[in-house]
Amino acid sequence: MTDSDRSAGRGAGDAEESQDPTATPAVDESPAKSGAGGPPAGVTPHGHDSAGHGRGEREKPHGFSRRQFLGLAGLGTLALGLGGAGGYGLASRKAGDGMSGAVMKKSYPFRGEHQQGIITPAQQQMHTAAFDLTTDSRDDLIQLLTDWTLAAERMTMGEPIQDPSTDKGAPPGDTGETYGSGPASLTITFGVGKSLFRTDDGTDRFSIGDRMPVALENGIPKMAAEKLDPARGGGDLIIEACSEDSMVNLHALHDLTRVAFGRATMRWTQLGYGRTSSTSKDQETPRNLFGFKDGTDNIKAEEPEEELNKRLWIQSTDDQGSWAAGGTYLCFRKIKMMMEVWDELALGEQERTIGRDKLEGAPLSGGEEFTDPDFQKQSGGAPAIEADSHVALMHPDNNSGRRMLRRGYNYLEGVDYLGRLDAGLFFIALVRDPADGFIPVLSKMSQDLLTDYLQHVASSVYLVLPGVGENDTYVGQKLFS
């Protein structure tokens, strides 16, 4: 995105427009609006005011305010000085100074039945990291989750994790690189990996081994001829930060890593820029690095709750038990795309491979972008959409109705040893049950024409924890109760 795009809010303003009641509602943080007395229009029961303060009742779940709790709990060695104005309140970035003001002021509720960052309209920038615990203490783990929860809640409101201190003799409580930036639609989403429940040698470090979900135990089976890098997958815990500003994401991961010091270390991290799917009907369909519209036929937040419960959200009757209800599974595939080869393919061949027209994104059976593909339609004696095209193989009609919520991002990481672009798709699918919603569909990619231009380099599955309840102290609390 160019600077002029940014100041015009292009490509980033989709979230701003979302009014859908089923989507995680956005909160306008405009100080001008909220200074007028009552809560600004659009503020939900989980909303915050312009200084990022939550409503009174949600600030004091256990007699402590969350601000006080942050200082008194596990972050004690970081700087004190709570109670001052938050960084966002201190100095808001001026419109035209980088990302437009309105985009930078947007925030999403942190608490709710489901975590944010799943059906939240996909933001433009992503920064994901997995962590390995360096402690075997259950208490330390719970304290870390508590500290992360408090820090994440503040950051998603556009506040530093601790208010700026004037104590020149102590390190600042927040690393400070986004003081005054605003939340920029930041969502922070937490998940757990297989090794949190049991390590490869069978050790149950945190006494939760009996709660291992089948989907984590089984993982994602190897695809034919794939060679994945184990160092780029796995991990005890995963955090995904998404926002409209890469610096806001970087700050979130920087500070959460700092908070984890002595308890967890970062195992791998992935930057993604440019969303490759829409998760709300209000959003324009973006394009991937092969230049095709991606995310046309995706699960969208506006779909009936019944469908979301069937495809996306873990139910209390599912195998892992009620502690996980309201969560979902995040399956990722880091896929390198052979851009140099693809770029030299004739347009017709590119379209035949995907099964859609490049410019409009319409299925090759005709119509417009959102016209349903017709896999029976013939053209010149052959199917208009080839049976081994990507869309034909992935479409729910040819997969017993299976659907997934795709929420992937493009990546570019320089050049490989042959001088080719090291770029591709950090593919993310969110599903209620990977064995039903993801793995059977993924396995069909071995017949996919698209596979000739791809190399899968890393993969893992995590359980995204249920939402943080109003009175919860930390994310994933039910797992330990």
Ligand code: HEM
């Ligand atoms: C770099 C790898 C990939 C590229 C470039 C790619 C690209 C695309 C494109 C251009 C579309 C058509 C637009 C749309 O309906 O969203 C599409 C659809 C789709 N893709 Fe992929 N994709 C990739 C990997 C995957 C993977 C790993 C999966 C999951 C196993 C997947 C699942 C789907 C599904 C379910 C659809 C919707 C099909 C439909 O309902 O018509 N894709 N993809």
